[in-house]
Amino acid sequence: MKPLFSILTILFLFGISNAQKADHFSKAEKQLIKTNRTEMMRVYNLSNPADSIVLKSVSKPIRPKDKLTKLLAERMLMSVNDPDNKGVGIAAPQVGINRRM
Template identity: 45%
Template sequence: MKLSKIIICVGAAIASASTLFSCGDGTTFTKAEKELIGKDTSAAIMPLYTTDSPSETELLRKVAAPLTAKDITSDIYKVLRHRMLCTVNDPENPGVGIAAPQVGISRQLVAVQRFDKEGEPFEFYPNAVITSYSPEKKYGWEGCLSVPGQRDTVLRSTSIEISYNDELTFELRTERVSGYTAVIFQHETDHLKGVLYIDY
């Protein structure tokens, strides 16, 4: 989800290429996904997939695959997480949320800026699913990093319940979220189902 603001991404260390491309690491990431995540280890920002490209649109329209416990404890996941964070914080094209399919990785992972928490941090949610929507809905303006040059109003629930796997324990967590943060969650989890805000 796009927002006009400037945030500077502080780079973290990137795992070595030998770690990224090791075979038999127990993860479900494909070779192509690993190559994309580690394609340029000197630059943290990943290229965004957009609707301007038919082939990229095809991936954006796919239902994303779930992540396993081994996936989210792997080095390649840490690199993906870091690079997604830097991409959404790109000062030239910042957003308030991002989903893995938007950087070409069709996996169930979203990052959401928590405007409802102190410091408004970005947090990651593997296998995020909205399990409950409030009947109360409200129109609001939205844009998307993957749909450049467009904005429109979308009717969204004002409160949701989200479930996801804890990044450390893989335990299933549930959380009630409301307000603008709930809107971001709805926008980003739509990406995991191959849905774009322009579909509404």
Template identity: 40%
Template sequence: MKKYIMLGVALLVFASLQAQNITEADNQLINEGGAQTPMRVLQTTNPKDKMVLQTLSADVNLKDEMLPLLIQRMYSTVTDTLNPGVGIAAPQVGINKNVIWVQRFDKQGEPFEVYLNPKITWQSALLRKGPEGCLSIPDIRGDVLRSYTIRITYYDKDGKYHDEIVEGFTAVIFQHEIDHLLGILFTDRLEQQEQKHYTPINGEVNLFLEKPLKRQ
């Protein structure tokens, strides 16, 4: 699994060199409803949906005329009272473009914010273990190890570039959603961490460092 995750990271760097317009097929999907209409969330239990969820996404053209409606419909989806979440990525609604919404629990009022072409440029060695679920993976939850602190770059909806440090649970959400852009699910991370060894920090039950393997 590790080699596939590393390949996904390398491919994301390559794909991000050139932003892509939203395709005609994507346009039709986005135009199926208005700004306040939630989109269907893809499910791993559906083979066709799972293929989309495991596909590497590309950077989106910030000037694409369909982008504002996609952003609005994604927000309506993640805040849908029938099935709310704390974050969502465009692949989860069938669009393989680098667009995510994240609820900022680290900000006053805990607002939802949209991030375009986000990249994680640095991750701390200090890890946080916590429960995760996914709107696209029904009836499964698990304790995932994520970096406690990350550095991200992204564009906001006005096209302004940002470089930011994020910590704690909000950093977890960013990592979960950006994984979706790489075609990686949190269940892949669970499988990956089972193959490694970790050391708790100062007896903490949820803070760890990856333990290096002993030389033979």
């Protein structure tokens, strides 16, 4: 029980430290998240030079309680479940949002 409590405490403290450093979404990020909100998002690919720049950029922390975070997560789930983009997982930079989810 003690190891479980220690792990949960570490995760809690890590979450708090990330939440304090997180910025709000930029205007460009908000627009990307809100556009076609019921559709999947375009998945970025390293073979595209413009996409490659986004994918190789450093991601910022995300605010878990931001209203757009839930919408972003829902749209990312649609994107990863798309039969044309088969994969086992997805990260926010793969849909053009440089945030750590």
